[in-house]
Amino acid sequence: MLDQLKRRWRALFHKEELERELEAELRDHLEHEAAQNLRSGMTPDDAHNAALKSFNAIERSKEECRDARGVRLIEEFLQDLRYGTRLLAKNPGVTLIAIVTLALGIGANTAIFSVVNAFLLRPLPYGDPDRLVMVDSQYRGQSSGVSFADFEDWRRQNNVFDDLAFFNLRWNANLQFRAETETLNLTFGTANLFSTLQVAPSLGHGPTSADPDTVLLSHGLWQRRFGSDPAIVGRQLRIDGRSLTVIGVMPPGFRFPFQSDLWWLTDRYFNRQNRGSRIDQTIARLKPGVSPEQAQAEMREIAARLAQTYPETNSEITATVVPLRDFWFGKLRRSFWLLLGACGFVLLIACANVANLLMTQATVRERELALRAALGASQGRLIRQSLSEALLLVSIGCALGIVLGAWSLRMLVALLPEELLPFFVKIELDGRALMFTLLISLVTALFVGLIPALRTASVDLDQSLKEGGKFGASPRMQRVRGLLVVTEIALAVVLLAGAGLMLRSFTRLQNTSPGFTAENVLHLEINPTYRRQEDYRVEFMSRHYQQLLQEIATVPGVVAVADNSDLPFVGQKPWYRGEFSIQGQSSEDQKQNPLVNYQAVSPDYFRVMQIPLLRGRVFTDRDTVMPDGRRDVAIINRRLAERMWPNVDPIGKRINCGDDGNGCAEIVGVVGDVKHNSLVDEVGYDLYYACFQSYSKQTHFVARTQGDPMTLANDIQRAIWQVAPDTGVFNVVPLTRLSANTIWQSRVWGLLFGIFSGIALVLATAGVYGVMAYFVTQRTREIGVRIALGAQWADVLTMILRSGMALVTAGLTIGLAGALALTRLMTTLLFEVSPTDPITFGAVALCVILATLLACYIPARRATRVDPLVALRYE
Amino acid sequence: MKKEEADLLRGTLELLILRLLRAHQLNGWEIMQQLQIVSGDALSVTPGALYPALHRLENRGLISAVWGPSENNRKAKFYALTSAGRKQLDRDRKNWERFSGAVAIVLRDA
Numbered sequence: 001m002l003d004q005l006k007r008r009w010r011a012l013f014h015k016e017e018l019e020r021e022l023e024a025e026l027r028d029h030l031e032h033e034a035a036q037n038l039r040s041g042m043t044p045d046d047a048h049n050a051a052l053k054s055f056n057a058i059e060r061s062k063e064e065c066r067d068a069r070g071v072r073l074i075e076e077f078l079q080d081l082r083y084g085t086r087l088l089a090k091n092p093g094v095t096l097i098a099i100v101t102l103a104l105g106i107g108a109n110t111a112i113f114s115v116v117n118a119f120l121l122r123p124l125p126y127g128d129p130d131r132l133v134m135v136d137s138q139y140r141g142q143s144s145g146v147s148f149a150d151f152e153d154w155r156r157q158n159n160v161f162d163d164l165a166f167f168n169l170r171w172n173a174n175l176q177f178r179a180e181t182e183t184l185n186l187t188f189g190t191a192n193l194f195s196t197l198q199v200a201p202s203l204g205h206g207p208t209s210a211d212p213d214t215v216l217l218s219h220g221l222w223q224r225r226f227g228s229d230p231a232i233v234g235r236q237l238r239i240d241g242r243s244l245t246v247i248g249v250m251p252p253g254f255r256f257p258f259q260s261d262l263w264w265l266t267d268r269y270f271n272r273q274n275r276g277s278r279i280d281q282t283i284a285r286l287k288p289g290v291s292p293e294q295a296q297a298e299m300r301e302i303a304a305r306l307a308q309t310y311p312e313t314n315s316e317i318t319a320t321v322v323p324l325r326d327f328w329f330g331k332l333r334r335s336f337w338l339l340l341g342a343c344g345f346v347l348l349i350a351c352a353n354v355a356n357l358l359m360t361q362a363t364v365r366e367r368e369l370a371l372r373a374a375l376g377a378s379q380g381r382l383i384r385q386s387l388s389e390a391l392l393l394v395s396i397g398c399a400l401g402i403v404l405g406a407w408s409l410r411m412l413v414a415l416l417p418e419e420l421l422p423f424f425v426k427i428e429l430d431g432r433a434l435m436f437t438l439l440i441s442l443v444t445a446l447f448v449g450l451i452p453a454l455r456t457a458s459v460d461l462d463q464s465l466k467e468g469g470k471f472g473a474s475p476r477m478q479r480v481r482g483l484l485v486v487t488e489i490a491l492a493v494v495l496l497a498g499a500g501l502m503l504r505s506f507t508r509l510q511n512t513s514p515g516f517t518a519e520n521v522l523h524l525e526i527n528p529t530y531r532r533q534e535d536y537r538v539e540f541m542s543r544h545y546q547q548l549l550q551e552i553a554t555v556p557g558v559v560a561v562a563d564n565s566d567l568p569f570v571g572q573k574p575w576y577r578g579e580f581s582i583q584g585q586s587s588e589d590q591k592q593n594p595l596v597n598y599q600a601v602s603p604d605y606f607r608v609m610q611i612p613l614l615r616g617r618v619f620t621d622r623d624t625v626m627p628d629g630r631r632d633v634a635i636i637n638r639r640l641a642e643r644m645w646p647n648v649d650p651i652g653k654r655i656n657c658g659d660d661g662n663g664c665a666e667i668v669g670v671v672g673d674v675k676h677n678s679l680v681d682e683v684g685y686d687l688y689y690a691c692f693q694s695y696s697k698q699t700h701f702v703a704r705t706q707g708d709p710m711t712l713a714n715d716i717q718r719a720i721w722q723v724a725p726d727t728g729v730f731n732v733v734p735l736t737r738l739s740a741n742t743i744w745q746s747r748v749w750g751l752l753f754g755i756f757s758g759i760a761l762v763l764a765t766a767g768v769y770g771v772m773a774y775f776v777t778q779r780t781r782e783i784g785v786r787i788a789l790g791a792q793w794a795d796v797l798t799m800i801l802r803s804g805m806a807l808v809t810a811g812l813t814i815g816l817a818g819a820l821a822l823t824r825l826m827t828t829l830l831f832e833v834s835p836t837d838p839i840t841f842g843a844v845a846l847c848v849i850l851a852t853l854l855a856c857y858i859p860a861r862r863a864t865r866v867d868p869l870v871a872l873r874y875e
Numbered sequence: 876m877k878k879e880e881a882d883l884l885r886g887t888l889e890l891l892i893l894r895l896l897r898a899h900q901l902n903g904w905e906i907m908q909q910l911q912i913v914s915g916d917a918l919s920v921t922p923g924a925l926y927p928a929l930h931r932l933e934n935r936g937l938i939s940a941v942w943g944p945s946e947n948n949r950k951a952k953f954y955a956l957t958s959a960g961r962k963q964l965d966r967d968r969k970n971w972e973r974f975s976g977a978v979a980i981v982l983r984d985a
Contacts, residue, residue: 003936025903025952029922032904054922064927069934 011069012078022065030054076381080388087361088392094361095393097766098354102397102444103404104759105350110405110429110437111412112343112752116336117436118427119329125254125424127198128285133292134327135164135282135299138318139595144577146282147313149275150306154282154319157302160295164284165189165196166270169257172527172698174728176238177225183527183728184221186239186262188280193265196285197256204233204248212266215244219252221261239264241531255423257281276313283324296321316591328422335749335829342498342756345491349763351444352484355451356767358390359481360774383450390449398441405429405437415748417741451480478775485767486811492757492764493815493848497823499757500840502750505830509743512831514568515674515683516609521735522709522716523567524701527728542624542692544724545699549602551719552703557712561703562605565696566598568676569738580687582644583654583664594643596687597676600694606671608704614638616651616669623690632693634665637686641670655687665689678742680831702735709734749829761851764811769855772804776859780866788868796864804856812848816841888920888928890971893956893964896938900953903929929954937963 011018030051037047066072088095123129136143137150151166158164167189175182191207194200194216203222207214215237217226226232236243244264255261271277286295299319307314322330329336372382406429413427528544535541545563552561578598581590603619605611616635623633634655641650650667673683691699705712717729740747776783783796823835833840895901895909903925911919932938937960941953956964 007934007936021952024950026922026926028902028949028951029904029926031949064923065930067927069930 007069008071011071012074018069022062026062076384077388080385081392083385084389084392087389091361094357098357098393099397099400101350101353101763102394102448103400104763105347106394106398106401106437106441106444107404107408108346108756108759109340109343109440110402110433111408112340113436114405114409114429114433115412115427116340117430117433118425119332120325120336121432122424122430124324125199129324131162131286131288132197132324133284133286133295134322134324135284135295136320136322137278137303138320139278139316142595143320144317145278146280147275147278148270148280149272150278150314150317151280151282152272153306154299154302157305158295158298160287160290160298161284162287163192163196164282165193166280166282167193167257168280172525172728172730173240173262174527174529174726175225175262176241176529176726181529181726181728182225183525183730184261185259186264187256187260188269189263189265190267190270191265193256193263193283194250196283198285199251199254199256201248202251203230204246206248207265208247211245211247212268213242213244214247214264214266215239216248216250216263216265217246218250218255218261222249240527241529253423257422259419259423275310278317284321292321292323331828332745334825335745338498338825338829339749339752342495342753345495346756346760346763347440347444349488349491349760349767351447352488353763353767353770354393354448356481356484356770358386358393358448358452360770361452386452387445387449390452391445394441394445394448397444398437401441402429402434402437412748412752415744415751417744420741420744451484481771481774482807485764485771485807486814488764488767489808489811489848489852490815490818492760493812493844494819494822495753495757495760496844496847497816497819497841498826499750499753500844501823501826501830501833501835501837502746502753504837504840505833506743506746506750508832509679509746512675512679514679514739515672516568516611518735518739520705520707520709521608522703522705522712523731523733523735523738524703524713524716524720524729525698525731526563526701526720527698527730528724529726529728530697538694541696542694545602546692547723548720548727549604549701551723552701552716555712555715555719557706558716559704559706560604560608561701562608563600563602563691563699563701564605565600565691565694565699567700567702567738568597568674569678569735569742570700581656583656594640594685596640596685598687598689600689600691600696600699602691605688605702608702609674611674612672614670614672615641615649616667618669618671619688619690621692624692632665633668633690635669635671635688636667637671637673637683639673639683640685640687643685679739680743680746746829746831761848764848765851765855768804768807768852769858771807772800772856773859773862775803776800776863779863783863783866784868784870787866793864796866797860800860800863801853801856804852804860808849808852808856812845815848816845819844887971888924889932890964890967891918892925892928892932892954893937893960893967896954896956897961897964900941900943900955902951902953906954932960936960 033054034047034051037050038044042050124132126132135146135154137146138144146166148166151164155161155164167187171186171188172183173186175184191209194206200206201216202219204216206216217232222228222232232246233248235246237246239262250263256263270280284295286292299321303314303317303319307317326333409427409429416427526545526548528541530540549561549563552558577595579590579593580596581593585593601619603621603623606613606618618635619633636644636650644650645653650670653667654664655667656664671686671688674686675681676684676686703709703712703716713732717732720727720729786796786799819841820836827835891910892906895906895913901909903922906929907920907922907925929938933940933954936957938954939957941955942950943953944950
């Protein structure tokens with residue numbers, strides 16, 4: 001094998017040496033022969049002649065000897081490449097356009113494939129990840145989170161899972177280390193969480209039942225905070241005022257579920273009593289061979305059994321089983337494939353354009369090719385030559401495309417909100433993406449090379465050689481090129497329609513009011529450190545928050561500041577949603593009540609957010625802690641008021657709210673509607689308490705500022721630390737950032753579709769221009785004759801425009817039909833825009849017509865300036 | 876017809892070359908002479924057939940070339956059987972015997 005390679009190598013790169021050897025060998029033979037001839041008694045002349053005769057035969061065998069080296073194909077290919085390089089260098093303009101076009105197409109595909117790869121293809125970083133599923137409770141078709149009591153029953157009763165683990169989605173904890181307070185993401189979970197994921201600590205060990213007060217660190221935190229100290233295991237850390245023992249460090253890169261740095265894994269502290277408190281999550285590992293559907297069926301039965309056993313808390317609760325990847329990206333999946341499809345379209349257009357370009361080149365060279373064919377070059381050889389040329393172009397395009405892809409990937413990553421993505425989404429050019437790029441490049445080369453090649457292969461020799469320069473206008477050739485341009489336009493129209501819809505949807509979203517004014521508001525998350533048990537009492541907390549708010553209000557530039565325990569647009573926090581009822585409502589009627597978004601707010605909240613008060617009053621400082629810990633006032637939004645008390649004034653009505661038994665409150669006000677989850681979602685039902693009557697360990701502050709809120713971030717944090725230096729302050733961002741985060745998908749998809757369709761339009765327009773310019777050149781003589789015979793410039797213009805616009809009309813029609821069929825796939829991505837929105841489609845058509853009209857007009861103008869005398873002398 | 880003859884000859888020629896090289900290193904000229912002598916002038920090969928066959932065998936790794944002095948003391952290319960060539964020779968020889976035996980039986984008995 002190795003010898004074989006060595007020989008091939010020699011054959012390719014030490015050709016002269018081999019030739020010399022062959023020469024020597026054959027000469028040696030001839031000498032022998034001549035000597036023998038002499039010996040056998042021939043005269044020297046005869047011997048010489050006989051040897052010469054043999055020599056001729058031997059000369060012929062040389063070629064066969066060379067063939068025996070087995071590298072003929074490669075040699076010819078190298079020859080073609082050299083030839084191709086010369087040709088490409090001769091037309092640097094055309095070559096550059098072709099390469100840039102290909103690089104754009106390939107680069108876009110590389111970048112988007114890398115993203116798709118990161119989200120949908122790369123295996124999740126857990127052991128045997130395909131067997132991991134999320135198990136969730138559903139209440140009236142909406143996922144609600146899981147309660148620990150339900151979880152324990154699931155774990156006991158099922159036969160489909162190897163293991164189930166329980167964890168919370170979002171919690172923060174203050175790490176006190178060397179007199180500094182740092183707030184970190186902490187995940188509570190059952191002790192079996194990591195064994196369910198099949199990920200083991202790289203240092204230390206997992207949780208044991210012996211000591212519940214232990215914590216595991218992320219590799220990043222261990223490096224950053226503790227200098228990768230291997231003696232960290234066994235050390236005590238102060239976390240939220242408690243002392244926890246470090247038992248292990250997780251492997252590099254591991255976070256779960258989002259960007260957690262600390263894991264506190266023990267079954268001991270979860271709330272077993274309150275079965276109705278559904279705020280956490282369950283992950284499970286399917287038994288080998290069990291499908292998610294089978295697991296789903298069994299979980300449905302278990303949920304039904306629980307509903308019978310605990311009608312109070314479980315009567316409308318079902319359970320769902322969702323594969324892990326779908327849980328993270330189920331909603332994104334379609335948009336990713338659409339995006340990759342759009343990229344594919346761009347590449348197709350680029351291919352068509354370059355094929356067209358090469359065909360123009362081929363036409364110019366048709367005579368040369370015909371000549372070569374006549375001199376005995378086989379068709380296969382000519383096709384191979386065209387392919388090697390394409391391969392050369394595409395290779396350069398591919399290299400450039402990878403650079404372009406890598407670069408645009410970095411821009412793309414900057415667009416994605418990192419804090420909302422799971423830790424394992426790492427968008428980078430990996431081997432798989434490079435393989436994909438090489439593969440599409442190969443297909444591209446075939447496509448770009450074969451179309452002109454087939455054309456070349458079918459050249460009619462006689463015709464081409466006879467007719468001199470005119471053969472290029474052969475109707476068949478024009479048809480193929482026309483077809484390519486029609487395809488380009490059609491594809492571009494589909495992309496433009498998609499982009500147009502995205503754009504309209506995005507502007508709609510941007511102009512949608514969330515019900516509050518996010519501009520000039522700074523958002524901070526607050527996590528005080530409570531040291532003593534009595535710190536957790538409502539009185540203490542409310543006094544603490546009140547002090548903090550008062551201090552912040554004194555910061556110059558702060559207009560007003562307020563507190564909301566469960567602020568709109570904060571993701572991953574499901575526990576704000578709950579049931580409520582009107583006092584005296586029958587339990588049958590109660591089942592009809594909607595779920596409400598519970599929020600504990602301070603009096604100035606509505607002022608800071610500029611949520612209008614419609615009726616009654618907002619909270620005041622007098623709405624403070626009741627002696628028995630009750631809440632006595634509540635504010636509702638307009639939608640809840642209209643739903644529960646149509647045509648009746650809700651002020652003064654009494655409601656039960658919350659499940660802690662402290663929730664009998666009187667409605668004192670009605671405020672405007674607010675979108676709670678995201679700009680995309682509908683307005684929900686809001687129920688506000690006075691925060692000074694409520695318990696919330698962690699909370700959000702919002703401060704309305706004069707000017708850019710971020711300029712006050714430091715001052716406000718200093719004010720907080722003046723009151724309580726051990727308060728965790730984090731997630732300090734403008735409120736606009738939170739609201740932008742809720743529509744990041746729209747923004748990113750819109751931008752990408754916009755870029756792709758822009759490229760598509762430019763390429764398609766260039767394609768039309770190319771074909772028309774060529775058309776005019778080919779017809780210069782005919783145009784000259786027409787002008788000589790009295791045609792006006794308007795006639796000429798019309799003639800050219802008509803043939804150009806025929807292509808455009810065909811492409812536009814096909815494209816619009818295709819768009820009508822394809823944009824339906826986008827329905828779920830659009831916000832208040834129909835996938836067949838007539839305005840968008842009209843605008844797209846107009847845009848394409850204008851662009852292509854321009855592309856036709858320039859060559860048409862040139863045609864009208866044809867000088868008949870020059871034209872007739874032409875050729 | 877001529878093409879088939881050539882193909883048949885080519886396969887046999889290669890077998891014969893391998894056989895001739897089993898005992899000695901030979902150069903092209905010597906192979907040609909030996910073939911003629913050993914076969915009692917029944918078989919002869921032209922240089923035009925011989926050299927391409929040698930190069931093919933060399934390229935397949937069945938024989939290897941060494942440069943050494945020929946009898947007139949000039950540098951000449953000698954061929955030697957490789958171990959792969961030795962195995963190939965055994966195989967081809969068995970095949971040939973089977974084949975020629977079969978042909979002989981048919982010619983005699985049919």
